[in-house]
Amino acid sequence: METCVEITDVLQNGSPEEMREAAFLAGEQGCRDAIPLLANLLLTDNLGLQDAADMALRHLGGEETAKAVIPMLRSESAPVRNLSMDILREISAQAMAPLLALQHDADPDVRIFLADILGSSASPDAVLPLGQMLLKDPAVNVRNQAAISLGELGMTDGARFLNKALQDEEWVQFAVVEALAKVRDEESVGALAKALSTCSVLVASMIVDALGEMGNIKAVPLLLRNMDGAPEALRNKIVKAVIQILGPQSLTLLTEKEQADFLQYLFEALQDSDTSIQDAAIQGLGVTGGEKASEEVLNLAVAMDPEHDQERLEAAISALASIGMTNTLVQGLHSSDTHQVMIIVDVLNRIGGDEVCTLLTDVFWQVERDVQRFIIHVLGECGAPVKDFFYDVLNRHNDGGVLKGALHYFGEMVKESEAGAVVFGFLEHPFPDVRDVALEACVAIGGAEMSKRFVVLAKSPEAEHRAKAVYALGRLDCVGNLEEIKIALEDESPDVRKAAIEAFSNLKNGLSAWLPVIISRLNDEDQSVRLAVVDLLAEVQQSDVIPIIVSALDDEDDWVRVRAIDALGRHQAIDATPRLVGCIDSDSRLVQIKAIEVLGEIGGPVAFTTLLELIAVDDYEIAGTAERSLEKIQEDQAGEGA
Numbered sequence: 001m002e003t004c005v006e007i008t009d010v011l012q013n014g015s016p017e018e019m020r021e022a023a024f025l026a027g028e029q030g031c032r033d034a035i036p037l038l039a040n041l042l043l044t045d046n047l048g049l050q051d052a053a054d055m056a057l058r059h060l061g062g063e064e065t066a067k068a069v070i071p072m073l074r075s076e077s078a079p080v081r082n083l084s085m086d087i088l089r090e091i092s093a094q095a096m097a098p099l100l101a102l103q104h105d106a107d108p109d110v111r112i113f114l115a116d117i118l119g120s121s122a123s124p125d126a127v128l129p130l131g132q133m134l135l136k137d138p139a140v141n142v143r144n145q146a147a148i149s150l151g152e153l154g155m156t157d158g159a160r161f162l163n164k165a166l167q168d169e170e171w172v173q174f175a176v177v178e179a180l181a182k183v184r185d186e187e188s189v190g191a192l193a194k195a196l197s198t199c200s201v202l203v204a205s206m207i208v209d210a211l212g213e214m215g216n217i218k219a220v221p222l223l224l225r226n227m228d229g230a231p232e233a234l235r236n237k238i239v240k241a242v243i244q245i246l247g248p249q250s251l252t253l254l255t256e257k258e259q260a261d262f263l264q265y266l267f268e269a270l271q272d273s274d275t276s277i278q279d280a281a282i283q284g285l286g287v288t289g290g291e292k293a294s295e296e297v298l299n300l301a302v303a304m305d306p307e308h309d310q311e312r313l314e315a316a317i318s319a320l321a322s323i324g325m326t327n328t329l330v331q332g333l334h335s336s337d338t339h340q341v342m343i344i345v346d347v348l349n350r351i352g353g354d355e356v357c358t359l360l361t362d363v364f365w366q367v368e369r370d371v372q373r374f375i376i377h378v379l380g381e382c383g384a385p386v387k388d389f390f391y392d393v394l395n396r397h398n399d400g401g402v403l404k405g406a407l408h409y410f411g412e413m414v415k416e417s418e419a420g421a422v423v424f425g426f427l428e429h430p431f432p433d434v435r436d437v438a439l440e441a442c443v444a445i446g447g448a449e450m451s452k453r454f455v456v457l458a459k460s461p462e463a464e465h466r467a468k469a470v471y472a473l474g475r476l477d478c479v480g481n482l483e484e485i486k487i488a489l490e491d492e493s494p495d496v497r498k499a500a501i502e503a504f505s506n507l508k509n510g511l512s513a514w515l516p517v518i519i520s521r522l523n524d525e526d527q528s529v530r531l532a533v534v535d536l537l538a539e540v541q542q543s544d545v546i547p548i549i550v551s552a553l554d555d556e557d558d559w560v561r562v563r564a565i566d567a568l569g570r571h572q573a574i575d576a577t578p579r580l581v582g583c584i585d586s587d588s589r590l591v592q593i594k595a596i597e598v599l600g601e602i603g604g605p606v607a608f609t610t611l612l613e614l615i616a617v618d619d620y621e622i623a624g625t626a627e628r629s630l631e632k633i634q635e636d637q638a639g640e641g642a
Contacts, residue, residue, distance in 0.1 A: 004031035011037040020052045027056030032064055039068035042080055054083060058090050066095030070102065073113050085113055089120035096125050103129050108139040115142060119149025126153060131161030134172075143168060144175045151179025159185035166195040173203045181210035189214065193222035204230075205237055212241030220245055224258060227265060236269040240280035248283040263288050270296055279312060286319030294326040302340045317343060321350035333363045341371050349378040357382035361389045369399055376405030380413060387414050394422055403429070404437040411441030420445050424453050427468060439468050443475045451476050458484050463493035470496055474503025479510070489517060494526035501532040505539060512542065519548055527557045534560060538567035546573045553579055558588045565591070569598035577606045584610070593625050600629025608633055 010022040011034055023041060026034040034056075041053035057065050065087070072084035092099060102114045115133055118126040127150070134146035147165060150158035162183065165176045173195075180188045192207045199207070211219040223238050230238060239262070243251070254262060266288065269281035278300065285293040301316035320329070320343075332344045348356045360375050367375070376393070379386050393406045407426060410419045423445060426438035442450055454476065458469035470488040473481035488500035504511060504518055521533045534552050537545045549571070552564035565583060568576045580602070583595035596614065599607040611633070614626035 004029060004033055007031050008034050008037065011041075016046055016049055020046075020048050023049065023052035023056045027059035030060065032060060032062070035060060035064050035068050039065075039072065042069070042072055042083055043075070043077075050083070054087060057087050061091040061094045063095045063098050065091055066098045070098060073110055074107070081113075085117060088117045092117050092121035092126075093123040096121075096123065100129055103133065108137075108142055111137060111139065111142045112145045115145040115149050119145075119152035122153065124155060124157065127155055127157045127161075131158060134161050134165050134176075140169060140171055143172045147172060147175035147179050151175070151182040154182050156183060156185045159183050159188050163188055163191035166191055166199070170200055170203055173199060174206060177203065177206045177210050181213045184214050184216075186216060186218070189216050189219045189222070193219060193226070196222075196226050201231060201234060204234055208234065208237040208241045212237075212244040215245050217245055224262075227261070232268060233272070235265055236272045236274070236277045236281075239265050239269040239284070240277045243280040243284050248287040251284055251287050259288065263290075263293075267292070267296060270300060275312065279315060282316050282319045286322040289323040291326050291328060294320060294323045294328040297323070298328055298332060298340070298343070301343050302337065306339070313343075317346050317350070320347040325351060325355060330359065333359070334366065338368055338371060341367055342374060345371060345374050345378060352381075354382075354385065357386055361386055364389070364393075369402070372397075372399070373401040373405065376402050376409075380405055380409045383413055390414075391419075391422065394426075400431040400434050403431075403434050407434070407437045407441045411437075411444035415445050417445070417447050417449055420447065420450050420453070424450070427457075427465070435468075439472060443472050446476055451481070455481070455484060458488065463491075463495055466491060466493065467495040467499040470499040470503055474499075474506045478503060478506035482514070486514075486517060489521060494524070494529050497521065497524060497526070497529045498532045501529060501536055505536055511540060515540075515545070515548075522548070522552060522555075527560060530555060530557070530560050531563055534563045534567055538563075538570050543571075546571055546576060549573070550576050550579055553583060558590050561586075561588070561591050562594045565594045565598050569601040572602055574602055574604050577602060577604055581606065581610050584614070589621075592622065596622065596625045596629055600632035603633045603636055 004026070007022045007026050007029070008031065010018050011026070014022060019041070022034075023038060025031075026038060038053045038056050038060075041049050042057075044050055044053075057069065069084050069087050072080050073088075075081050075084070088095070088099065099114060099117060102110055105111055105114070111133065115130060118130050130146045130150050130153070134143050134150065137143050137146065143165070147162060150162055159180065162176050162180050165172060168176065177192070180192060189211065192211055196204050196207055208223065211223065220242055223242055227235050227238050242262075251259065251262060262284070266281045266284045269277050270285070272278055272281075282297055282300070285297055297316055297319050301313055301320070304313045304316065306313060325348075329344050329347060332340055335341055345360070348360065357379060360379055364372060364375050364379075379389070390406045390409050393402060397403055397406070403426070407423055410423050420442065423438055423441045427435055427442070429435050429438065442454075451473065454469045454472045457465050458473065460466055460469070466488065470485060473484055478485070485500050485503045488496050488503075491497050491500070501518060501521060504514060507514070518533060518536065521529055524530050524533075530552070534549065537549050546568065549564050549567045550573075552567075553561055555561050555564070561583070565580060568580065577599065580595045580599055583591050586592055586595070596611065599611060608630070611626045611630045615623050615630065617623050617626075
């Protein structure tokens with residue numbers, strides 16, 4: 001089948017399979033003479049033929065296609081009607097004339113189909129006929145669909161028809177209001193507001209929602225005037241719409257009377273079953289403030305599920321913080337409801353200030369452990385005024401979470417030497433996480449006295465003590481404590497030796513002199529120590545460490561070799577490329593993959609050639625990794641050339 005004549009002949013006389021192929025070809029080759037035959041195929045029960053005809057007709061488009069497909073709208077078969085409508089929706093902008101001929105069709109269903117199709121046209125030419133159908137068609141369902149379609153078009157020219165149709169019966173009004181919300185024409189605000197006084201409560205509710213979505217400030221005075229006489233449910237929606245349009249902050253710009261009235265309406269809206277209305281009321285009360293607002297919003301927040309209402313609860317807490325300190329918050333701290341107390345502590349945390357710090361220290365010992373943990377976190381930002389309270393906590397409390405908060409406070413907020421002895425004592429605490437936080441606090445406090453304590457601790461018979469001491473000595477004064485750190489390199493405990501290696505990373509200058517001692521630990525019997533050496537060498541910005549890192553490629557442990565490969569990549573050690581290529585023959589898949597990845601990072605001719613060969617291997621993982629590494633080299637080259 002090479003010509004349209006041949007294609008048309010097959011469409012009339014061919015087998016189903018031949019006809020299906022001919023239908024596809026008719027669309028591809030633009031055989032417009034085949035359009036009537038293709039349209040008839042929409043009536044077939046053969047889904048393959050129907051699908052091919054559908055695709056071809058969409059491709060051909062134009063008025064001829066529309067004229068051929070329009071009769072299918074009258075088919076008794078719903079699938080045929082639906083398929084025809086889909087085609088006409090897609091080609092509608094190309095075929096206005098034959099479509100508009102249906103505007104006064106005797107069958108109201110056909111007129112409904114037409115209105116639907118025009119709504120998908122995205123054509124300005126569809127606005128006038130849809131407007132005429134909306135205002136003049138005798139069938140309510142046609143008018144309803146015309147309104148929907150004008151909303152789908154979203155063109156402001158349609159607003160003048162929609163505004164007039166607000167006086168239609170309720171079923172049409174629903175569609176009109178939804179359409180106007182989509183069109184968002186400024187001229188519609190007045191028409192919508194005017195309709196509020198004449199339509200049903202249900203339609204009025206939709207109008208208010210639409211005005212809120214449109215966000216036009218001209219609607220606000222119209223909405224405010226309709227509040228007093230409106231049913232409570234409608235008034236609550238008006239509250240939401242006004243806040244949507246103005247934003248909560250602008251409520252303070254209303255007149256004194258308007259503010260007073262609106263505040264009362266906010267309290268009523270807070271009780272609405274619609275959570276979106278509740279949320280709007282919360283926003284408004286967060287700005288208008290006051291004791292009653294604090295109480296009402298807190299009650300609503302406490303009723304929220306922290307797991308399922310996270311965003312709403314966050315908004316309520318923000319509103320309470322915006323209202324500020326109230327008796328409701330102060331008294332609520334003494335509640336037996338832990339959820340409520342946690343909410344209040346969160347609010348107070350956001351309010352901040354000396355009054356909050358005093359209030360929380362006073363209530364601390366009266367609340368449950370989980371609340372205490374939260375309070376400790378909040379008080380940790382209060383600074384020196386609560387120092388005595390934190391000393392008391394360290395002396396009296398036994399909860400790990402609370403103690404960690406107090407230790408963190410002394411390390412970050414009150415770095416005074418007298419706290420050093422107290423904090424240092426917690427290195428003996430039974431909980432490992434408390435000991436770890438105490439260690440960091442000791443380092444943060446620092447000073448000569450603290451260094452002396454760790455020098456003594458470095459001689460402890462306990463390996464954990466010695467490891468913590470070496471870690472701290474490196475952080476406090478690596479240069480001044482080098483002798484203790486050097487001794488620790490020979491410690492019997494691998495944890496201590498590892499801590500000593502890591503301590504050297506604190507040396508900003510002068511590390512070269514200690515490299516021979518550090519490198520000796522590459523032969524350490526413990527894998528973690530050897531890993532620490534390789535990680536340290538990765539950070540040393542000296543080319544003379546590269547041969548040392550290369551030597552770690554012979555380590556018996558896969559992870560040491562992987563870290564060494566990674567270190568060579570960080571050094572961009574192109575001279576080590578041959579050794580990295582050799583790692584691809586390793587019996588460790590981990591080593592192989594890392595070597596291929598790092599070759600991509602380093603680049604160069606050797607790496608490129610090697611990777612090019614690897615992308616053809618049968619091993620999917622190796623080939624895939626090599627391909628990604630090649631792409632990395634090409635990207636880097638392109639970046640350099642730019």
